Amino acid sequence: MTTQLTHISELIQTQGYRLTAAREAIITALVQTGGHVSADELVEIVHQAAPQVGRMTVYRTLDLLCELGCLRPVYQGTGAAHYILFADGHHHHLVCRLCEKVVEFDECLLRELEERIGRRFNFAIEGHLLELYGLCGDCQGRDAVG
Amino acid sequence: MTTQLTHISELIQTQGYRLTAAREAIITALVQTGGHVSADELVEIVHQAAPQVGRMTVYRTLDLLCELGCLRPVYQGTGAAHYILFADGHHHHLVCRLCEKVVEFDECLLRELEERIGRRFNFAIEGHLLELYGLCGDCQGRDAVG
DNA sequence: CTCTGTGCAAAGGATTTGCACTACG
DNA sequence: CGTAGTGCAAATCCTTTGCACAGAG
Numbered sequence: 482m483t484t485q486l487t488h489i490s491e492l493i494q495t496q497g498y499r500l501t502a503a504r505e506a507i508i509t510a511l512v513q514t515g516g517h518v519s520a521d522e523l524v525e526i527v528h529q530a531a532p533q534v535g536r537m538t539v540y541r542t543l544d545l546l547c548e549l550g551c552l553r554p555v556y557q558g559t560g561a562a563h564y565i566l567f568a569d570g571h572h573h574h575l576v577c578r579l580c581e582k583v584v585e586f587d588e589c590l591l592r593e594l595e596e597r598i599g600r601r602f603n604f605a606i607e608g609h610l611l612e613l614y615g616l617c618g619d620c621q622g623r624d625a626v627g
Numbered sequence: 628m629t630t631q632l633t634h635i636s637e638l639i640q641t642q643g644y645r646l647t648a649a650r651e652a653i654i655t656a657l658v659q660t661g662g663h664v665s666a667d668e669l670v671e672i673v674h675q676a677a678p679q680v681g682r683m684t685v686y687r688t689l690d691l692l693c694e695l696g697c698l699r700p701v702y703q704g705t706g707a708a709h710y711i712l713f714a715d716g717h718h719h720h721l722v723c724r725l726c727e728k729v730v731e732f733d734e735c736l737l738r739e740l741e742e743r744i745g746r747r748f749n750f751a752i753e754g755h756l757l758e759l760y761g762l763c764g765d766c767q768g769r770d771a772v773g
Numbered sequence: 774c775t776c777t778g779t780g781c782a783a784a785g786g787a788t789t790t791g792c793a794c795t796a797c798g
Numbered sequence: 799c800g801t802a803g804t805g806c807a808a809a810t811c812c813t814t815t816g817c818a819c820a821g822a823g
Contacts, residue, residue: 499777499822520812535780540813550724550760556702559690559788561812567760575750578696584748591757594736598759602730604721606761611737613744614696614713615752645797645802666787681805686788705813707787 485568486512492549506531507542516552516566517585523564550607557583570608577617584617631714632658638695652677653688662698662712669710696753703729716754723763730763 489508493500510526511518518526524539543564546552554562557576565572571591575584591609599606635654639646656672657664664672670685689710692698700708703722711718717737721730737755745752 501778501822503779533780537781537814538779541778548724553760554702554705556700556708559700562702575744575748575752577750578694578753584750586744586748588740588744590736590740594734595759598721598732598734599761602721602732603764604723604730604759604761605767606759607724608761609757609759611755611757613741613750613752613755614699615745615750615754616696618749621751647797647803649804679805683789683806684804687803 485566489546489549489551492551493545496549498545503531503534503538504542504545506534507539508546511546511552511564511566516568517563519561519563521561553608553610555610555612557581565610567608572608572610574610574612576612576614577620578614579616579620582617582619631712635692635695635697638697639691642695644691649677649680649684650688650691652680653685654692657692657698657710657712662714663709665707665709667707699756701756701758703727711756713754718754718756720756720758722758722760723766724760725762725766728763728765 486508489512490500490505493504507523507527510523510530514523514526520536520540520543523543524536527534527539543552543554547554547564551567552564553567553572554564555574557563571589573586573589575586576582591611595606595609598604632655635658636646636651639650653669653673656669656676660669660672666682666686666689669689670682673680673685689698689700693700693710697713698710699713699718700710701720703709717735719732719735721732722728735757737757741752741755744750
């Protein structure tokens with residue numbers, strides 16, 4: 482966990498950005514949540530440790546992390562974007578289309594696919610998000626009824 | 628293409644929803660685009676064929692299709708959500724984290740994974756979205772420079 | 774010391790309500 | 799006919815600017 486914080490901090494400096502107190506607080510909070518929050522939730526959490534950090538600094542830092550390739554915004558249901566950390570370069574979701582429940586899983590056999598596609602389209606692949614959609618156990622009956 | 632329109636129309640009726648003129652117009656427009664539009668763009672297109680259809684009917688129909696499992700909103704860059712049709716139950720993107728360029732590809736070896744994960748978590752998997760992130764050819768040099 | 778990063782408040786969009794009307798089935 | 803679906807406009811919510819100040823390097 483602390484490793485991840487360190488990794489991101491170094492990435493920021495390596496890329497020529499400044500490692501400010503606000504950014505540290507935000508990244509710490511983000512890592513702490515496991516990387517699965519809306520901007521708003523993150524603001525809340527950051528404020529517990531660093532009340533002076535403003536909402537837009539959070540937005541801007543999230544933007545920066547996206548640009549650095551270690552974060553990604555996703556739409557889960559509607560409303561605010563959720564941000565997910567690419568801890569190991571990938572992330573996997575199982576999403577119920579009715580109740581919007583989200584389960585994470587780790588199974589990954591996409592390394593090979595990444596390489597093949599990257600080569601074909603001349604992309605330097607850095608990670609991926611895989612989302613499987615369907616009905617969770619609870620909603621399977623519900624759907625049949627209508 | 629027409630097949631897809633028929634498929635969705637039947638899905639709507641099967642699930643007990645009404646197939647209205649507005650919905651037909653919206654779905655026609657959606658299929659026509661290949662399923663890769665923002666709500667706003669779709670409103671434009673729908674208006675060409677059916678000017679009386681309102682913006683929120685488009686939003687509500689998109690919502691309905693998401694619920695039915697044949698559509699999915701994704702965030703590409705920032706701003707408006709983009710909607711993608713699950714033509715064959717899956718969709719694959721290659722996204723550049725700097726210029727936000729999006730390439731679609733078809734390679735799919737996830738059937739087996741779907742089954743395994745579905746069984747493990749008791750989900751009825753209906754489709755998936757796979758997004759690979761990285762740097763496109765144009766941005767690879769740009770990134771090194773900083 | 775310089776320039777990037779920050780914070781505030783107000784602007785800018787996209788999406789969602791509430792309610793009377795229309796039309797599917 | 800009854801009810802689900804529609805359309806409008808106003809409301810709401812998330813996110814982005816503009817600008818003066820503070821702190822990293």
